[in-house]
Amino acid sequence: MSGTQAADDANDTADVSSFFEGIAWTPVIQEMAELLVLWISCDLCGAALWGLPRVGKSEFARYIEKVALELFGDTMLVIRLHFEGSEQFVKTVPLIRRMLANVDVRALSHRDPDVLRQRFYDEIWSRCTTKTRRILVIVDEVQNVAVGLYGEFSIINAAIRDKEYTPFMLSIGQPELRSTVANVENKLHTMGRMFQEVCEFHGLSLNQLEELLASMEGKDLNFSRRYFPARAEKGWSVIVLVGPIERAVRSVVDLDQKNLDLFMPMAIVRQTLNYLFFFLADEDNADKDVTETEVLQAFARNGFKKQIMAYCKPRLEPAQPKKAAEQ
Template identity: 25%
Template structure:
């Protein structure tokens, strides 16, 4: 990184180095709009489903950041549903207690865990000054019917204490099949509480989606409130001369499309967010070595980044077709 242009922070501390940043995609924006709609119309539960590795977990964190910024008095939690050979009540409540920050989630009997979960959520809601709490359950297809019933019990217990718990079940396509099975079995109380709305989550589906995401790198600043966008941090001379990543949207989409067809992958091209972000990071990190007024990454660099980002390798490994939502 050029020493002649001092950066506002040590480059090793930039979020792009650690990968702990979030860029909005059209699917993430749809997810956020769903959450806002559920809050507005008091819809207490929704399903968000899609194939693995297209950015659902990143999306949860982005939506939580957005909610914290736009609705600072609301409390939100991110529970990672665990794979369990035995679906027991104790581990289920310990997992939720861990998500809400309980210092000793495995302690106590099952009834005491239930009570402690309600207490922790109630205390957080009181501190925030709002009776509205959001719970995002990641990999929710791992739940079974009993766990959905216990989750419904949590809703009821909080409701009696004037706390509204909105639950967003995020997971793979099996979630839809679970909803259908519950409806057929007459478990309408679970569906009506936890599974009212549905959203098909998707990856990056076309050059317009690519442009939306690249624009995020051009606009998102770090440190926040500075004029150091992610693009400018790595390509300051090029950026100050007018270059923006968004102008290469077609080039990047074409590079992914070429790699997709060359590898004989089935189905339409849908880019997982993880692969997309890695490709952009490669271009920014390699491009900074050539940064100069008038520089813009050549198409060969974008093609190299796509080959190195893991898209083809992960598709071959999983053998899955990433379904594109309409």
């Protein structure tokens, strides 16, 4: 699904309380979706995405569920298992019960893990059609599952293969997932089925923020005309918000002096833009433009001003041309 299409779907109503309703696309999600398609096309068994909190990992998982038909056709079944919350899964039965709840099975009371597993498998097989060839299992917030229980996911993988479907397991988690992967490197069975590739899911760069706003805007200033018609009549576009956002960021941290790049978490992007959109929609601000002052007010409200350094990374040095070997 393209960003423009997502924006058009979200803009069926001009209700200013739902600026982001239905919008799931971001440049980072697009990038990760293309990588996922590549992994699956290459017949990998599994891969992992890790990232800082609030960057959009779970939104990516929901996006894949939503657009699986477009990405993979009707030969792919997607099962999303999510383990968010404070509960830590260290025993088999609670883990399988959560998996059953994830697929809307209500018969959870049995204590025998084999019985519970079979109920889980029965639900998966019931969702397959004669066209199903692959099953993508997304394990979201996997850091909340004890490493000793990863064997349950390998059992799922094996059960899918026994039914002559091709499995792919996508694990998604917080940064501690990296150390988890390092700790199981000597367990070839787990590495081969879950962690053949490990990649970071990051926030949006300032350039990607501009791409996001452009995709929301759509053709002919659609977004601005729907929500801010008086401004759009003068040629104004939401894309210009990148300017004050960047100036606000640089007033908090001098990215160039510190040789850093910022990757804004999607949750902060959404909250900041909503704050600015409501500012723009307020009739009392009809003659006012958004400045870095309003952006900094948004950062103060959503806490990003204090968190910003956590989402900065050292810039990669450009590759230096190799000197020709002396004769």
